[in-house]
Amino acid sequence: MTTTFTIAVIAPSLLNTNGDAENARVLARRAEWAGETATIVAVEVASDLPERPDAVVIGSGSDSALVPARDLLLEIQDQLRVWSTSGVPILAVGTGWELISWGVERAVGGVVEGLGILAGRGVPRRERASGDLVLSSRFGRIVGFENHARDYVGAEGSPLGRVLSGSGNGRDSSQEGVVMGDVIGTHLHGPVLAKNPALADHLLTSMFERRGLVYQRGERAASVDDYAVAARNQILTGLGLDAD
Amino acid sequence: MRYVPAIVIGRTVRTLARLRKPGGGSAVPGLVVNKVAPGYLATTLNSFRDGLVIVSGSSGKSTTTKMLVAVLRAHGRSVFTNPSTANISQGLTSALLERADLQGRIHDDIAVLEMDEGHGALIAAELSPRVVALTNVMVDQIDRFHDSEMVATMLTAIAARATDAVVVNADDGYLVQLASSVPAGVRVDRFGVSSAVLDAAPHGLGHARLAPERLSDPSGIVVGAVSGRTASMLIDGDEHTVGLPARGVHYATDAAAALSTARAVLGSAFDVDLAVAAVGSIPPVFGRGEVVEVRGQQVEFVLVQNPASYQLNIDTLEPGAPVLFAIGSDVRDPSYFWPVDTSRVSRVDIVSGSKAWELALQLSYDDVEIDRVETDLGRAVDDFLALPQPATGVKTIVFSADSMRRTRAHLGLTSEGEPS
Numbered sequence: 001m002t003t004t005f006t007i008a009v010i011a012p013s014l015l016n017t018n019g020d021a022e023n024a025r026v027l028a029r030r031a032e033w034a035g036e037t038a039t040i041v042a043v044e045v046a047s048d049l050p051e052r053p054d055a056v057v058i059g060s061g062s063d064s065a066l067v068p069a070r071d072l073l074l075e076i077q078d079q080l081r082v083w084s085t086s087g088v089p090i091l092a093v094g095t096g097w098e099l100i101s102w103g104v105e106r107a108v109g110g111v112v113e114g115l116g117i118l119a120g121r122g123v124p125r126r127e128r129a130s131g132d133l134v135l136s137s138r139f140g141r142i143v144g145f146e147n148h149a150r151d152y153v154g155a156e157g158s159p160l161g162r163v164l165s166g167s168g169n170g171r172d173s174s175q176e177g178v179v180m181g182d183v184i185g186t187h188l189h190g191p192v193l194a195k196n197p198a199l200a201d202h203l204l205t206s207m208f209e210r211r212g213l214v215y216q217r218g219e220r221a222a223s224v225d226d227y228a229v230a231a232r233n234q235i236l237t238g239l240g241l242d243a244d
Numbered sequence: 245m246r247y248v249p250a251i252v253i254g255r256t257v258r259t260l261a262r263l264r265k266p267g268g269g270s271a272v273p274g275l276v277v278n279k280v281a282p283g284y285l286a287t288t289l290n291s292f293r294d295g296l297v298i299v300s301g302s303s304g305k306s307t308t309t310k311m312l313v314a315v316l317r318a319h320g321r322s323v324f325t326n327p328s329t330a331n332i333s334q335g336l337t338s339a340l341l342e343r344a345d346l347q348g349r350i351h352d353d354i355a356v357l358e359m360d361e362g363h364g365a366l367i368a369a370e371l372s373p374r375v376v377a378l379t380n381v382m383v384d385q386i387d388r389f390h391d392s393e394m395v396a397t398m399l400t401a402i403a404a405r406a407t408d409a410v411v412v413n414a415d416d417g418y419l420v421q422l423a424s425s426v427p428a429g430v431r432v433d434r435f436g437v438s439s440a441v442l443d444a445a446p447h448g449l450g451h452a453r454l455a456p457e458r459l460s461d462p463s464g465i466v467v468g469a470v471s472g473r474t475a476s477m478l479i480d481g482d483e484h485t486v487g488l489p490a491r492g493v494h495y496a497t498d499a500a501a502a503l504s505t506a507r508a509v510l511g512s513a514f515d516v517d518l519a520v521a522a523v524g525s526i527p528p529v530f531g532r533g534e535v536v537e538v539r540g541q542q543v544e545f546v547l548v549q550n551p552a553s554y555q556l557n558i559d560t561l562e563p564g565a566p567v568l569f570a571i572g573s574d575v576r577d578p579s580y581f582w583p584v585d586t587s588r589v590s591r592v593d594i595v596s597g598s599k600a601w602e603l604a605l606q607l608s609y610d611d612v613e614i615d616r617v618e619t620d621l622g623r624a625v626d627d628f629l630a631l632p633q634p635a636t637g638v639k640t641i642v643f644s645a646d647s648m649r650r651t652r653a654h655l656g657l658t659s660e661g662e663p664s
């Protein structure tokens with residue numbers, strides 16, 4: 001008997017500018033490679049929401065998507081709140097992160113209120129931060145790419161990691177992201193879980209535990225992770241940092 | 245006579261630029277003439293006997309322009325057109341200078357300009373095109389500062405200049421909306437695909453907004469079916485088979501756009517059989533479906549410029565053909581390729597380019613099997629060509645622009661437009 005994991009991805013038609021919604025695919029594949037099955041449910045309207053997801057992914061979108069994405073999130077906020085406090089891993093990237101925080105202060109157009117699930121909020125920064133971003137964290141070094149026009153303030157209590165290279169949350173905080181249990185908010189866009197298998201496997205371990213299973217990285221995952229190591233090392237050495 | 249001094253200066257600059265750098269400096273004379281005679285460009289473009297035609301949109305404008313020019317020439321019209329690399333005002337002025345007499349006049353019947361949606365909107369304000377043809381507004385995630393709403397706004401500004409007709413893709417939601425606000429007295433002509441063609445496209449057409457309905461207007465040109473390098477189209481009630489420069493629904497749509505635009509320009513002089521034959525004579529372009537003989541074997545080169553073209557090209561790959569994928573340093577962060585569904589490929593022989601590892605990751609999470617990752621592109625190409633010839637299909641190299649340049653250089657292939 002295999003267990004079928006359900007991964008909900010919120011509004012991928014609005015929030016997938018940099019492939020951040022594809023982190024759902026990374027979780028699903030790794031669950032399959034560990035011998036189970038997985039389905040990805042795209043939640044474009046509130047009624048798409050699965051009853052008991054094993055993980056939730058919220059990607060990043062353009063500023064024109066802020067209000068429509070927030071309106072969808074408002075409709076499902078009760079469930080998100082319950083899951084966030086009951087140990088369901090939630091990965092929120094960029095705009096998606098800002099929308100489950102206290103909210104977004106836009107340079108033009110005022111404030112977009114968030115759901116308030118995570119502490120802190122997005123505030124305009126002088127220049128767009130765009131480039132490689134490397135952190136030290138309890139999951140080891142996290143390597144990825146950031147591209148955002150806002151800083152994030154109010155995450156000082158529990159960041160995802162310390163910035164080794166790049167901008168991160170900004171405002172001289174030297175920190176990046178915010179973590180509350182297994183709810184993670186980050187500027188690291190795109191397939192952050194593919195490039196950081198340790199972070200992916202941390203979330204998978206939680207997902208498996210909640211189903212009474214023990215997660216063990218599959219054989220295929222191990223060989224794919226060799227590509228991740230090579231991709232990471234290329235970025236790390238390019239920044240003058242030590243390779244993994 | 246008022247442009248004589250400017251033309252003389254422009255020609256002198258051109259001669260000097262060529263002495264300094266043979267074959268180069270082509271935009272400089274345009275820059276100089278635009279400075280000394282700022283009205284020259286618009287005045288000249290507005291003075292063709294049969295008028296000015298502008299082709300714009302997110303993608304397909306080069307192919308559409310080439311096809312349209314071929315159709316007009318087949319009808320005996322002499323056409324001034326811009327090389328696709330020079331669609332900014334300096335380049336355009338320089339291109340005009342190449343053909344102008346000493347008064348600055350051009351003796352062609354008609355001008356057909358391919359315009360980038362950004363620069364096009366800037367100079368369009370001074371132009372009075374008879375016909376404006378708009379291909380599409382595609383999902384263009386390569387450039388986050390330049391979203392589809394902005395592209396649609398710029399295309400609206402270009403379309404607002406049309407005096408006779410606006411030709412639009414009826415499958416594009418933005419263009420359908422744009423067409424509803426064309427001023428009275430300006431005709432709207434439409435082209436599009438049938439619902440059968442749409443249903444057969446595994447990932448749709450790539451439009452930022454798909455129009456809710458297929459084209460039903462009998463006066464429009466409808467692509468009824470696409471098979472390999474031919475498409476069947478319904479034109480004025482008759483079915484025609486149209487040859488395409490390469491496989492793919494987007495080429496069929498470009499052909500429909502060119503035929504619709506040619507019909508709008510030529511009116512009663514439009515000869516459909518002549519037009520269809522002219523479209524079919526367009527040669528394929530390197531990197532866009534052209535099959536090239538390299539080291540004694542046939543190889544197809546496929547250029548990927550953004551997620552939409554990546555998806556389209558994946559969807560039209562011949563199943564079972566050996567593939568080399570290469571993404572180079574021109575793609576700063578390959579994250580935005582992740583929404584592209586590559587699972588249809590199932591197996592890649594070699595993954596290469598400076599972003600090979602990231603590309604290998606994406607393919608792996610689509611459960612694509614990878615035989616080998618080789619970051620050295622030259623070696624990857626050599627080894628790929630050394631693989632045994634496939635039983636079906638031709639070897640295919642899919643690459644980003646930077647990897648394309650390197651591959652061409654490595655294989656000693658001449659650049660586009662040069663005699664080979």
Ligand SMILES: [Zn+2]
Pocket residue numbers: 384387390
């Ligand atoms: Zn653009």
